[in-house]
Amino acid sequence: MIARACRQLCALLALALLPAIVAGALQLHKVKPDPMPQVEPAQVRAWGEAVLLVDARPRKEFERDGLPDSVLLNEDEWNALIPDFLNQWEPDKRIVVYCGGGGCQASKAVAARLRTELQLENVHVLKGGLKAWRSE
């Protein structure tokens, strides 16, 4: 029975491949992989001062417990906050965007906009966010 199940499973997986290839050809151009490199807190600490920390959370949370020397840049106030971000940005600094952690998407959204709109290259997302930063 086990051997029969395995043979049938292989047949099923092969059967699913054909429509998947067709669907993939039709839809893959719409599927954007997550291109944002994530960086561990330990790595960011090792980079030392060559880092610009960007807080992607709402203003209240940034004012409550934003990381020292971080700059606020969120999608709520993007237009108003960009000039201050650019004042602190230096070409040789790595940009590390963080939010609360636990899977919040704000840091990825802000990092994606820095890459696509401002075409900045050295942009990373802090893996695990503030939660991971503070637990290390």
Place this chain on the structure above:
Amino acid sequence: MFARLLLPFLLVAAAPACAELRWEKTTQSFDRSPGDPAVEASYAFKNVGSKPVTITKLRTSCGCTAAQLDQRTYAPGESGAITARFSLGDRRGLQGVSVTVTTDDRTTEPTVLSLRVNIADPLLVEPTLVWWRVGAAADAKVVQLTASPTRPVRIKSVTSTNPRLAVKLDTAAPGARYTLTVQPQDTASKEVAEIRVQTDFPPDAPRSYLIYARVK
């Protein structure tokens, strides 16, 4: 004997099908323009069960979304609606938020109400930042401005806050494609400029776009 052991399991497996709140729609999509402050969506439901249902928790996926409810408990046959308000801020592109609705019915999982908004900018500006290193060649850098083919956008004026960074607008296709060239006089020292592109769209409140130029 085996059958009797399986019956309770079947009842548990069938439980999600007996959810007491029936929703008209759990996903709603909208189109908006940049500058629109918010989107509101109403999610109507009805208690189709035989017992009152109390909504115990409304959880939104982000602080930019607020959810409102007129009352918490709904008698059998009673209808209600949850209003979700998504503050758009300066967001662009396809956005999605959700409201998770939990009731006092422990046999059903929470309902997720989805709100999708496409915030389409009439003019695409690429990139919004041009920059040079101090001491590097003061080459001209190009910004492309592209409008949607179905919605022409005309550029009325281009101004720079810093005369040391010159700007020049070229029209590739009126209403459709423009090229903005930015060039510093030199890169001997740090410079800052904000370049404002004023358009004629939308007619009631024409938008302007900012392009940032830096010598760093």
Place this chain on the structure above:
Amino acid sequence: MALRVIELALRLGLAGIFLYAGALHAWDAPQFVMAIQAYDLLPPDATMLLGVYLPWVEICAALALLFRRLYLGALGAVAGMLLVFLGGIISAWARGLDISCGCFRAAESIQTHFPMLVARDLTMLAAVAVLFALEGRAQPRPAEWLMRPSA
């Protein structure tokens, strides 16, 4: 007779769930890819390939369950997928992630009711185990159009 009814109910129930979920995911592959990304377990390319392939495995397994073709393989596929989903949920739970329920809803980043998700998947796994056990007992099947011998 009771066992046959239970077998039919479990088989149709599982087939219905996976057919619905597979169709939903296949229709909106970009959203499904985002749901898998939220688990933060796989590299981007693997996420994309899985997001496109998995819905069709779900649909084929569901149809195989429904029409009793490649039946054991379908049970194996369903069990495998449930174990993978369960592993992903438990991993996300342990890491404190907010994940979307990628099974039945559009992908949004939400706080999830983890115990309920785990309970749901365990219930379905138990259903698969029961169907395997019943297949092993090789019960006679009355309604032929639904219950042809597995290929």
